[in-house]
Amino acid sequence: xxxxxxxxxxxxxxxxxxxxxxxxxxxxxxxxxxxxxxxxxxxxxxxxxxxxxxxxxxxxxxxxxxxxxxxxxxxxxxxxxxxxxxxxxxxxxxxxxxxxxxxxxxxxxxxxxxxxxxxxxxxxxxxxxxxxxxxxxxxxxxxxxxxxxxxxxxxxxxxxxxxxxxxxxxxxxxxxxxxxxxxxxxxxxxxxxxxxxxxxxxxxxxxxxxxxxxxxxxxxxxxxxxxxxxxxxxxxxxxxxxxxxxxxxxxxxxxxxxxxxxxxxxxxxxxxxxxxxxxxxxxxxxxxxxxxxxxxxxxxxxxxxxxxxxxxxxxxxxxxxxxxxxxxxxxxxxxxxxxxxxxxxxxxxxxxxxxxxxxxxxxxxxxxxxxxxxxxxxxxxxxxxxxxxxxx
Amino acid sequence: xxxxxxxxxxxxxxxxxxxxxxxxxxxxxxxxxxxxxxxxxxxxxxxxxxxxxxxxxxxxxxxxxxxxxxxxxxxxxxxxxxxxxxxxxxxxxxxxxxxxxxxxxxxxxxxxxxxxxxxxxxxxxxxxxxxxxxxxxxxxxxxxxxxxxxxxxxxxxxxxxxxxxxxxxxxxxxxxxxxxxxxxxxxxxxxxxxxxxxxxxxxxxxxxxxxxxxxxxxxxxxxxxxxxxxxxxxxxxxxxxxxxxxxxxxxxxxxxxxxxxxxxxxxxxxxxxxxxxxxxxxxxxxxxxxxxxxxxxxxxxxxxxxxxxxxxxxxxxxxxxxxxxxxxxxxxxxxxxxxxxxxxxxxxxxxx
Numbered sequence: 001x002x003x004x005x006x007x008x009x010x011x012x013x014x015x016x017x018x019x020x021x022x023x024x025x026x027x028x029x030x031x032x033x034x035x036x037x038x039x040x041x042x043x044x045x046x047x048x049x050x051x052x053x054x055x056x057x058x059x060x061x062x063x064x065x066x067x068x069x070x071x072x073x074x075x076x077x078x079x080x081x082x083x084x085x086x087x088x089x090x091x092x093x094x095x096x097x098x099x100x101x102x103x104x105x106x107x108x109x110x111x112x113x114x115x116x117x118x119x120x121x122x123x124x125x126x127x128x129x130x131x132x133x134x135x136x137x138x139x140x141x142x143x144x145x146x147x148x149x150x151x152x153x154x155x156x157x158x159x160x161x162x163x164x165x166x167x168x169x170x171x172x173x174x175x176x177x178x179x180x181x182x183x184x185x186x187x188x189x190x191x192x193x194x195x196x197x198x199x200x201x202x203x204x205x206x207x208x209x210x211x212x213x214x215x216x217x218x219x220x221x222x223x224x225x226x227x228x229x230x231x232x233x234x235x236x237x238x239x240x241x242x243x244x245x246x247x248x249x250x251x252x253x254x255x256x257x258x259x260x261x262x263x264x265x266x267x268x269x270x271x272x273x274x275x276x277x278x279x280x281x282x283x284x285x286x287x288x289x290x291x292x293x294x295x296x297x298x299x300x301x302x303x304x305x306x307x308x309x310x311x312x313x314x315x316x317x318x319x320x321x322x323x324x325x326x327x328x329x330x331x332x333x334x335x336x337x338x339x340x341x342x343x344x345x346x347x348x349x350x351x352x353x354x355x356x357x358x359x360x361x362x363x364x365x366x367x368x369x370x371x372x373x374x375x376x377x378x379x380x381x382x383x384x385x386x387x388x389x390x391x392x
Numbered sequence: 393x394x395x396x397x398x399x400x401x402x403x404x405x406x407x408x409x410x411x412x413x414x415x416x417x418x419x420x421x422x423x424x425x426x427x428x429x430x431x432x433x434x435x436x437x438x439x440x441x442x443x444x445x446x447x448x449x450x451x452x453x454x455x456x457x458x459x460x461x462x463x464x465x466x467x468x469x470x471x472x473x474x475x476x477x478x479x480x481x482x483x484x485x486x487x488x489x490x491x492x493x494x495x496x497x498x499x500x501x502x503x504x505x506x507x508x509x510x511x512x513x514x515x516x517x518x519x520x521x522x523x524x525x526x527x528x529x530x531x532x533x534x535x536x537x538x539x540x541x542x543x544x545x546x547x548x549x550x551x552x553x554x555x556x557x558x559x560x561x562x563x564x565x566x567x568x569x570x571x572x573x574x575x576x577x578x579x580x581x582x583x584x585x586x587x588x589x590x591x592x593x594x595x596x597x598x599x600x601x602x603x604x605x606x607x608x609x610x611x612x613x614x615x616x617x618x619x620x621x622x623x624x625x626x627x628x629x630x631x632x633x634x635x636x637x638x639x640x641x642x643x644x645x646x647x648x649x650x651x652x653x654x655x656x657x658x659x660x661x662x663x664x665x666x667x668x669x670x671x672x673x674x675x676x677x678x679x680x681x682x683x684x685x686x687x688x689x690x691x692x693x694x695x696x697x698x699x700x701x702x703x704x705x706x707x708x709x710x711x712x713x714x715x716x717x718x719x720x721x722x723x724x725x726x727x728x729x730x731x732x733x734x735x736x737x738x739x740x741x742x743x744x
Contacts, residue, residue, distance in 0.1 A: 043707045078706060083656040084440060088697055091436035111577050111656040133577040133656065139545070139568045182556070183540040183660065185574035192558060212537070213660070 033071040034336050036061075036325065037093035038102025038127075038318075039086055039109065042078035046106060046238075048266055049314045050078070053105050053127050056315030059302050060322035070329055071336075072322070079104060083112035090116050098122070099340055100325055100347070103148060105314065107131035107155075107186065110148075118145045121341035123348060125149040125325065127317035130262075131185060132156060135370040144369035147344060149351055151317045151324070151360070152286065154371055155186060158261050159193030159236065161376050162284055166232065166259065167201045169378075172282060173232030173257045175206045177225035179218070179245065180236050182210035190236035190261055206230050211241075218245050219252060226254045234259050239267035246277045257282060265312045268384060275384040284376045286360040287313035288386040291377075296359040313360065320358035327356060407600050410683040414596070417690075418589045425585075433697060441693050442588025443650040446595050448673040448689045449682055450642035453599055455671070456680030457608065458635040459615035460517075461525040463667050464532035468640045470539055470662035471508050472501035472647025477576045478569045480652055482546060484580060494582045498591070498648045505644020508535075509637040517632045532667050539659035544570045575658035576651070583653035591649060592686075595642055599682060602638065611635050676718060691717075 038057065040050030054076040061074045075096055077089035086109035093101070101117055101124030104110040110129030115137070117124045126134060130152045137143045153161070166172060178194065181187040191208075198205050207228040209221045222245070225233060233249075233256045235242050242264050249255070259282040260267075268275050289300050289310045299319055303311040311319075328334075328350035334343055356364040361374035379386040421438065424430040447469055454462045480497040487493050516527050543558045544551065547566025554560050558572060570576055602608045614621040614628045621628060651657050673692055677685030695713065699706045720726050 042704065077700065078703075082661070083654055083658055084661065087654065088433065088436050088440075091432035092697075092700060094432045108575075108656055108658050112654050115581075115655045131574070133574065137578050139562065139566065139571075139578070140564055142564075183537070183573045185572070185658070188573055212540075 032336055033073045034099055034325075034329065035073050035075070035097050036100045036102055036322070037075045037077070037096060037098035038104070039077040039079040039089035039093070039113075040105030041081040041109075042076065044080040046081045048269075049128065050076075050081075050105050052266075052312050052314040053102075053318040055303065055307050056127070056299075056311060056318035057102060057322050059299065059306065060319045060326075063302075064322065064326050070326060072326070074102075074322075076102075079106075079109050081106040081109055083108045085109065086112045087116060089113075094120070099336065099343055100124070102127065102318070102321055103134070104129050107134055110134040114145045114148045117147045121147065121344050123147055123149075123340075123344035125151055125321050125351075127151045127321045128314050130155045130158070131189060141369075146348070146368070146370065149366055149370040150372050151321045152262065152313075152372070153374075153376065155189040156193040157371075158284065158376075159190040159195075160197040162190075162234065162236070162259065162261060163194050163197035163201060163203055165284060165376075165378060166234070167198075167203045172259065173230075175204055175228070175230045176232045176234055177207040177209075177228060177230035177256070178205060178234045178236070179208075179221055179225070180210050181213065181215075181241065183212045184237070186263060187237045194234065194236065215241075216244060218248050222249050222252060222254055225256075226252075230256055232257045232259060235264065236261050238263040239265065239270060243267055243270055243273045243277075246281070247274075250277050259283070262286065262313055265314070268381070269309055269312070275381075278381045279383075281381045282389065283379050283381070283386070285313050285379060285386075286374060286376055287316040288377055288379045288388060290385055290387065291359075293359060293362070295357065299359050316359045320356070320360050320364075323358055324351070324356045324364075328354060404600070404604075406681065406683045407596075410596055410600075410686055411593070413683065413686055414589060414592050418585075421585070433700075437694065437697060438585040439583050439588050439649065439653040441690055442585065442592055443646045443653070444670065444673065444693050445592050445686055445689045446588075446646035446649070447643050447670050448677065448685045449592075449595050449599055450639045450646065451670050452674045452677070452680065452682060452685045453602070453635055453639045453642070455674055456678075457603060457615070458611045458632055460632065460636075461521070462528040462636075462639075463525050463664070463671065464512075464528035464530075464535075465639075465643050465670055466662040466664070466666035467528075467532035467535035468505040468509060468643035469647035469650060469666070470535050470659060472505045472644030473651030473657055473662070474539055474570060474576065474647075474659075475504040475644070476501040476648030476651045477579050477657060478544065480582060480648075481567060481569055481576075481579065490580075490582045491587075494587060494648075494652060497582075497652065498645050501648035501651075502641040502645040505647065506637050506641035509640025509644075510633070512640075513633045513636045517629055517636060529664065529667075532662070532664060536659055536663055539570065539575075539662075540573050542570050543568070543572055573659065575656065575661075577656050579652065579655050579657065581653060581655060583649050588649055591645060595645075596682065598638070598642070602635075607631055607634060672714070676721065 040053050041047050042050045057074055061072045065071055077092055079085040079089045086104050090113045101122055103124040103126035105128050107129045110126055111133040114134055132141050132154050135144050135148050135150055137145055180191040207225045207230055242260060262285050264283050265285050267278055300311055328347050332346040332350045334346050351366045352368050364374045366372055378389045380389040451465045454460055476497040479500045480493050483493045483496060512531050516524055541556045543554045543560050545560045545562045545566055545568040547563040552560045610626045611631045673689040674685055677688035696710045699709055702709055
């Protein structure tokens with residue numbers, strides 16, 4: 001009689017669907033507040049990024065609401081970084097009455113909803129989905145969605161900036177080895193652009209190798225890198241893998257300069273990782289928690305007080321996203337009772353013309369395509385914290 | 393037509409229930425859609441649910457009907473999905489009608505998956521039980537790794553292909569169909585709910601027809617008693633190959649439906665977890681029970697989304713519920729209780 005039980009369940013489900021369908025989302029009480037919705041991995045492999053974005057955005061929302069000029073209601077959905085889940089999250093946010101999107105935290109998930117934001121003429125800005133496919137609809141990067149903006153660098157820009165930086169700072173090292181994860185789009189796309197730019201500027205890459213997801217042993221690759229005489233190892237990857245590499249390199253007594261990208265951010269808060277191993281690691285990140293910038297200081301203090309950790313750049317990007325939206329809302333005299341398409345039109349006009357100062361950069365501007373323009377910050381890890389690196 | 397009549401003439405409750413369920417659900421949901429009463433959350437889930445239904449039905453053909461365990465069905469989905477995206481993307485340059493493109497893509501995806509299914513079945517079906525499961529598991533991994541390393545683009549000069557390292561430089565206006573781990577991006581969405589339901593119905597017709605055919609009965613006989621089946625001269629390897637290829641083709645078709653429903657498709661989606669998830673739908677629905685499979689797939693695909701209100705505890709509660717459902721549907725006391733209620737109602741009905 002399993003069938004009967006299943007039948008009952010399906011009936012119950014059909015009922016809930018109808019019941020929920022009845023209460024459509026024409027919320028009139030929200031006429032004074034802006035509804036901003038986003039999605040990101042709050043559970044699963046990349047949960048640390050989603051959580052950071054959620055926390056960062058919440059701080060900004062609380063501050064803006066306390067100030068009182070505009071009121072914001074913020075909601076974050078869990079998409080587990082999965083392109084199958086993010087459209088569902090998007091739909092759920094629509095039901096909730098989202099007016100402005102924080103898009104997604106990860107790239108794959110982001111690319112799956114960009115077209116939807118465009119179709120529904122809703123404005124979105126992503127704190128950390130860095131792949132070009134999030135803002136561009138074709139491979140030539142000539143046609144942008146136009147409704148989706150980025151707060152972080154695009155992956156190609158990171159790869160190019162890294163190669164340029166290494167070329168300009170020969171004191172870090174001159175012979176470069178690259179390790180990247182071949183089945184992960186973030187890692188691969190940075191690597192490809194890095195390689196192209198390295199060839200162009202004449203940066204010497206002596207060794208390159210790849211690994212796949214769930215690899216745990218990198219001693220083979222490190223040994224070869226050492227034999228090839230590399231004194232810089234470039235690691236375009238997320239911090240969990242980078243931590244293993246640093247550990248194994250230390251164990252075999254190989255001590256080149258390690259250079260990471262923004263995915264390396266978070267390594268200092270990784271549980272069970274000896275931060276001494278990350279000593280002297282270079283990173284090109286948009287955000288450094290020990291910066292003298294007033295906005296950053298305030299944000300870091302609040303974040304530490306509320307969540308008991310130092311914020312990473314994902315949190316900072318989200319914080320800036322909310323503030324950038326607020327700035328555009330005020331400058332464009334946008335009110336919450338406008339239709340989504342009208343809000344989007346005015347926000348786009350503001351974003352493409354305004355200059356924004358936040359915790360992840362000053363004089364930040366956006367192109368019509370949605371790409372951000374800001375300067376990356378080079379930091380080096382000293383005594384377990386990021387310190388701005390000026391070169392020697 | 394005569395065949396259709398015969399199909400329904402067979403007094404098969406399960407069969408009638410399955411068709412009824414799909415058609416009733418379709419009519420109900422279409423009505424809600426037309427009147428604008430369906431929340432976007434559910435609207436966005438219609439096609440994925442259809443797609444998982446088809447894969448689960450296809451897997452049930454292997455696991456339930458032929459009695460072999462396959463842990464690689466996500467691999468066939470992957471082949472179907474990427475073939476579908478390529479075919480649809482290529483044909484859209486020549487054919488205006490989206491429906492025609494979609495239909496051709498589905499057929500191509502199914503054929504491609506069937507070819508892979510046939511190739512894999514040659515070594516696989518000589519194995520049995522656990523060994524076969526392990527090989528299909530490996531197959532799923534191989535497909536995932538292969539697709540992860542394929543770069544395929546198209547421009548005026550034709551197709552460009554490279555493996556492991558992306559060496560493709562397209563002319564302007566060209567399009568990358570698959571770019572390694574990034575997968576397929578910017579796909580035009582052509583799947584829709586109606587197409588999904590039609591595909592479920594076709595799948596059901598194929599599966600029930602097969603189960604009631606001479607070949608289907610031969611497969612089930614081999615499943616129940618291999619030696620007895622061989623003794624009456626049934627070619628077990630041949631029949632099992634047929635089931636496996638058919639199942640692969642259906643999973644491939646479902647993959648096309650899936651691939652053309654999202655503007656982004658990543659190869660890593662079709663990993664071991666997805667295979668296992670589909671197996672869970674099949675096991676909960678009942679081996680060889682197509683109606684049960686439909687119900688369990690719909691419930692289990694929807695469940696995590698219905699639990700969204702629970703925020704952080706969502707996946708935890710989902711896991712707990714899954715365990716509870718599995719135990720409850722297999723617990724004799726609970727089942728007897730429900731049977732009791734059902735029988736009493738029946739008795740009352742007869743008494744009137």
